[in-house]
Each structure stands twice: as structure tokens, then as C-alpha cells.
Amino acid sequence: GVPPRFDFSKSDNVEAVTIMWPAPLKFDDGAGGHSIGYHDQIVLPLRIVAKSADKPVTLRADISYAVCEKLCIPVEAKA
Numbered sequence: 001g002v003p004p005r006f007d008f009s010k011s012d013n014v015e016a017v018t019i020m021w022p023a024p025l026k027f028d029d030g031a032g033g034h035s036i037g038y039h040d041q042i043v044l045p046l047r048i049v050a051k052s053a054d055k056p057v058t059l060r061a062d063i064s065y066a067v068c069e070k071l072c073i074p075v076e077a078k079a
Contacts (some may be wrong), residue, residue, distance in 0.1 A: 017048050
């Protein structure tokens with residue numbers, strides 16, 4: 001697979017963002033072996049630290065990841 005990349009640099013009033021990765025799972029890769037990662041869906045909790053606690057936070061993310069089955073297809077997303 002391809003590790004996802006997150007860019008939060010366009011956010012407002014954000015000092016730091018930490019992704020709280022859940023433990024990966026071991027699953028059959030369909031070719032007689034095993035893979036370690038995530039299958040179907042995943043929820044990634046975020047710990048967000050504001051630069052200024054008395055101002056609102058706007059989180060913006062540019063996300064690069066891949067959707068994989070037999071081949072991995074790169075995907076770009078904005079949130």
C-alpha cells in the first residue's frame with residue numbers, strides 16, 4: 001500500500017495536529033499472503049492544538065492516499 005499524507009498547513013489558528021492511528025489489522029492479501037493495514041473503513045481521531053485558545057479553529061486538510069485492491073490507485077482529497 002501507500003502511506004497517507006496529510007497537510008494541515010492551510011488551517012486557521014492551528015498549532016499542531018496529531019493523528020491518533022489505531023492498531024493495524026492483519027488480513028489476507030488475496031495472493032496467498034498477508035498484509036498489515038486497514039481494510040474497508042478507518043476512523044482517524046485527531047488531537048488538535050489551537051494557537052490561541054480564545055479564537056475559533058478552522059481545520060483544512062489536503063490528503064494524499066491510495067485505494068488498493070490488486071493495484072493501488074492514488075487519490076487526492078481536500079477536507
